[in-house]
Amino acid sequence: xxxxxxxxxxxxxxxxxxxxxxxxxxxxxxxxxxxxxxxxxxxxxxxxxxxxxxxxxxxxxxxxxxxxxxxxxxxxxxxxxxxxxxxxxxxxxxxxxxxxxxxxxxxxxxxxxxxxxxxxxxxxxxxxxxxxxxxxxxxxxxxxxxxxxxxxxxxxxxxxxxxxxxxxxxxxxxxxxxxxxxxxxxxxxxxxxxxxxxxxxxxxxxxxxxxxxxxxxxxxxxxxxxxxxxxxxxxxxxxxxxxxxxxxxxxxxxxxxxxxxxxxxxxxxxxxxxxxxxxxxxxxxxxxxxxxxxxxxxxxxxxxxx
Amino acid sequence: xxxxxxxxxxxxxxxxxxxxxxxxxxxxxxxxxxxxxxxxxxxxxxxxxxxxxxxxxxxxxxxxxxxxxxxxxxxxxxxxxxxxxxxxxxxxxxxxxxxxxxxxxxxxxxxxxxxxxxxxxxxxxxxxxxxxxxxxxxxxxxxxxxxxxxxxxxxxxxxxxxxxxxxxxxxxxxxxxxxxxxxxxxxxxxxxxxxxxxxxxxxxxxxxxxxxxxxxxxxxxxxxxxxxxxxxxxxxxxxxxxxxxxxxxxxxxxxxxxxxxxxxxxxxxxxxxxxxxxxxxxxxxxxxxxxxxxxxxxxxxxxxxxxxxxxxxxxxxxxxxxxxxxxxxxxxxxxxxxxxxx
Numbered sequence: 001x002x003x004x005x006x007x008x009x010x011x012x013x014x015x016x017x018x019x020x021x022x023x024x025x026x027x028x029x030x031x032x033x034x035x036x037x038x039x040x041x042x043x044x045x046x047x048x049x050x051x052x053x054x055x056x057x058x059x060x061x062x063x064x065x066x067x068x069x070x071x072x073x074x075x076x077x078x079x080x081x082x083x084x085x086x087x088x089x090x091x092x093x094x095x096x097x098x099x100x101x102x103x104x105x106x107x108x109x110x111x112x113x114x115x116x117x118x119x120x121x122x123x124x125x126x127x128x129x130x131x132x133x134x135x136x137x138x139x140x141x142x143x144x145x146x147x148x149x150x151x152x153x154x155x156x157x158x159x160x161x162x163x164x165x166x167x168x169x170x171x172x173x174x175x176x177x178x179x180x181x182x183x184x185x186x187x188x189x190x191x192x193x194x195x196x197x198x199x200x201x202x203x204x205x206x207x208x209x210x211x212x213x214x215x216x217x218x219x220x221x222x223x224x225x226x227x228x229x230x231x232x233x234x235x236x237x238x239x240x241x242x243x244x245x246x247x248x249x250x251x252x253x254x255x256x257x258x259x260x261x262x263x264x265x266x267x268x269x270x271x272x273x274x275x276x277x278x279x280x281x282x283x284x285x286x287x288x289x290x291x292x293x294x295x296x297x298x299x300x301x302x303x304x305x306x
Numbered sequence: 307x308x309x310x311x312x313x314x315x316x317x318x319x320x321x322x323x324x325x326x327x328x329x330x331x332x333x334x335x336x337x338x339x340x341x342x343x344x345x346x347x348x349x350x351x352x353x354x355x356x357x358x359x360x361x362x363x364x365x366x367x368x369x370x371x372x373x374x375x376x377x378x379x380x381x382x383x384x385x386x387x388x389x390x391x392x393x394x395x396x397x398x399x400x401x402x403x404x405x406x407x408x409x410x411x412x413x414x415x416x417x418x419x420x421x422x423x424x425x426x427x428x429x430x431x432x433x434x435x436x437x438x439x440x441x442x443x444x445x446x447x448x449x450x451x452x453x454x455x456x457x458x459x460x461x462x463x464x465x466x467x468x469x470x471x472x473x474x475x476x477x478x479x480x481x482x483x484x485x486x487x488x489x490x491x492x493x494x495x496x497x498x499x500x501x502x503x504x505x506x507x508x509x510x511x512x513x514x515x516x517x518x519x520x521x522x523x524x525x526x527x528x529x530x531x532x533x534x535x536x537x538x539x540x541x542x543x544x545x546x547x548x549x550x551x552x553x554x555x556x557x558x559x560x561x562x563x564x565x566x567x568x569x570x571x572x573x574x575x576x577x578x579x580x581x582x583x584x585x586x587x588x589x590x591x592x593x594x595x596x597x598x599x600x601x602x603x604x605x606x607x608x609x610x611x612x613x614x615x616x617x618x619x620x621x622x623x624x625x626x627x628x629x630x631x632x633x634x635x636x637x638x639x640x641x642x643x644x645x646x647x648x
Contacts, residue, residue: 202413209366209408210428210479211401220427224418300418301463 001297008293012286019282023275024067028060033080033269054080054272067275076279077272081265086276090258094280096166097257100249101241103172104179109234112184116191117223123196131188138185143245147178147252164254175253179245183237190233194226201225228300235292242288243281313384314341315487315519316365316404321378323360323369333590334360334373336543339616342487342536347513347520349530349551351566352540355587358523359409361540362489365521366406367396402432405480409492411472415464421448421475422460425482432483447478451508470501474508481512487519488512494529506533527570531555539563542587542598545616549623559625561634562599568635597628605634 033056034047042050051057054077055066070077076086119131154174155163161170198204199222207217247259254260258277265273296303323335335357342348350358363369365380367387380387382404387396408414415424425444429435435443441460448456451474464472473493480488490509494502510533513520522534530537530551538548539560547560558564565583585602588594596611597603603610609628616626 202408202410203416205368206406206408206414206476206479207416209368209401209406210431211397211399212427212431221416221419225416302417302465 001294004297005290005294008290009286012283012290015286016279016282020071020275020279023278024064027271027274028063033271036267036269037080054078071279076276079265079270079273079276081268081270081273086270086272087280089261089273090276090280093256093258093261096255097242097246097250097259099172100175100179100246100255100257101238103176104241104249105183105234105238107176107180108183108187108237111180112187113191113227113230116188117195117218117226119188119192120195120199121218128192131192135185135189135192138181139189141181143178143182144248144252146181147174147249150174150178151252166255175249175255178252179241179249182245183241186237187230187233191226191230194229195222198222198226224299228296231292231295231299235288238288239285242284312343314381315344315346315383316521317341317379317381317384318361318365319379319381321361321364321380322376323357323364323373324376326372326374327591330591333543333593335364335378336590336593337378338540338543338545339378340538340545340548342519342521344486344519345513345517346536347522347534348536348538349534350521350523350538350540351525351527351530353525353566353587355590356540357543358525358540359491360543362406362491362521362523365404365489367393367400401428402483403485404487404489405483405485406489406491407473407476407480407493410496411469411476412496414476415472417464420461420463421467424475424479425460428479428482443482444478447482448475450481450512451475451478452504453478470497470505473497473501473505477505477508477512481516481518484516485518487521489521489523491523492525493522494526495524502529509533527555527567539566542593543590544598544626546599546627547623547625549619549621553619553621553623557619557621557631559619559623559630560599560627561603561605561629561632564634565602597626603634604636605629605632 033054034050038047038050048057055063058066074087076090078084079086079089082089115131119125119128122128151163151174154160161173162168165171195218199218201222204217204222207221208214212221246255246257247262249255250257250259251263258281262274262277264270265277318341319339321335321338322333325332325334338357338361340348340350350361352358360369360373364375369375375388382396382399385395386392387399415421419427422441422444425447426437426440429440429443430437433440433443444460445456448459453459453471453474459467464475467475473496477493488509493509494505497505506529509520509522512518520534522529524530534551536549537551537554538545539554539562540546541562547554547558547563554563555567558567562583569581569583571580583602588598588601594600595613597606597614600606600610607629614626614628616624617630619625619630
């Protein structure tokens with residue numbers, strides 16, 4: 001197991017390096033920070049001074065090698081927008097995003113798995129139809145629109161929770177629900193079909209024939225097998241939230257996390273901040289993947305080291 | 307019938323099972339009756355779709371939607387298992403006093419649980435053993451079914467076992483709680499021939515040492531001849547002929563039984579082609595009113611438009627046929643026991 005994790009970590013390192021290089025190139029394509037950061041009235045000399053300050057006046061290959069050199073010491077340069085080391089800005093925003101993803105994914109899993117499993121017990125029963133209908137609705141709603149709708153109803157209309165911002169549990173509820181709904185819908189559907197499939201397996205029949213109560217057959221036997229594909233999806237949900245959905249949700253709710261900051265960084269052409277964000281996101285994805293691999297090995301003994 | 311009526315351990319009375327499918331109501335079982343005495347080994351024989359497995363599932367309470375038991379009764383030592391109290395009692399019986407070995411050992415074990423976990427689960431549930439005692443008993447059981455290094459094997463997963471070994475594990479699971487009746491649904495069909503023999507020997511040994519009653523479901527007449535005292539032949543959801551293995555094989559009364567015996571391949575047979583019974587069983591969606599075998603029967607007559615009643619045979623068995631004991635097929639059919647059918 002130890003060597004397995006080490007090998008995966010090494011592979012992850014290569015992935016992160018690759019991603020950072022791609023991002024270096026991509027960020028150089030999205031715009032000229034000097035144009036965005038300086039007022040229109042700035043003189044050419046001021047522009048040149050600005051570029052010199054951030055090393056943007058050097059040829060691209062020199063910038064690249066400087067970038068790689070700095071990367072080795074986790075130096076991502078200074079955020080042009082915030083005038084602070086870029087990595088510090090990112091790490092400062094990180095807890096907020098983790099809080100949002102944690103809450104959202106907890107909701108999605110804690111509600112999606114049991115409801116999906118209960119729906120599977122009687123396929124096409126009343127409860128099952130209800131769950132399938134809800135799932136389809138959840139899947140069809142655009143996330144940004146759901147966020148706005150929730151704000152209108154629960155924050156503006158009923159006034160139960162704040163419209164945006166952060167700080168208390170009340171602030172967390174709407175963004176977490178918005179992040180959770182599509183993930184929950186997908187998890188529910190997969191758990192449902194996966195449990196239906198497992199309940200039709202021969203080993204479930206033999207477990208019943210051994211006189212085990214249905215609850216035990218469902219949870220001890222069928223669910224464990226059904227959760228293998230669900231784990232894949234849950235990992236995918238965490239990664240997509242981490243590298244995508246949070247951008248939408250954080251923007252809608254002005255949640256001061258990584259996604260919100262990424263939007264700002266793009267708006268401000270803050271190359272260094274953007275690089276740091278993508279780096280942290282890539283590292284996060286690699287870590288989630290390693291965790292998933294380890295979990296798979298713990299759950300399913302048939303998975304060999306690969 | 308002369309001996310003082312001991313209570314059968316299992317009695318199935320006129321059992322009917324229906325499946326409510328998209329196409330309509332399929333009559334899986336159409337009045338099946340038989341009984342098994344303590345320590346007796348009975349075979350249920352018939353071709354695919356004749357209702358053998360449905361019978362076993364009905365006994366084990368495994369008929370799930372869209373199927374249901376529409377009429378008839380299943381009695382355990384004289385007590386119905388289908389009444390409300392009976393169903394409660396049945397829940398405790400199943401897996402303990404009655405257990406079952408299934409056809410496909412490759413898929414019958416939970417792939418994510420160790421063999422030990424399977425054994426410990428039933429032993430704790432039905433025998434109330436502690437974890438340590440259940441483990442020790444599990445090791446004994448694996449040893450009893452001929453698995454070497456049982457202690458190490460307890461910690462292994464099903465995918466680390468071969469098909470024959472898994473079937474041994476299934477048997478160990480089935481006998482774990484010292485059952486009185488074991489239902490074996492084609493226990494050797496998925497195994498190769500040498501392993502088949504080993505598994506059958508194991509069943510025979512267990513039957514002797516534990517005084518087990520066995521209901522063996524099979525389509526392999528050779529197995530029946532070797533292992534079973536009684537035979538019931540099923541066709542299209544009902545039993546067409548029953549009796550001791552010897553009478554059924556040597557004096558097959560029903561044309562279907564005769565045909566079945568006749569179509570059993572033999573090692574010393576030089577005929578190039580396998581003999582078969584022409585035609586196919588009737589659809590149980592719309593079963594015929596009369597004898598179900600009529601359309602394939604070489605000696606059918608007008609009379610067969612009506613359903614034949616079950617009648618006793620001179621040899622002490624029973625048969626449902628208007629013209630029993632007629633040698634229905636043109637060539638003499640030979641039984642696996644070597645006798646000549648009439």
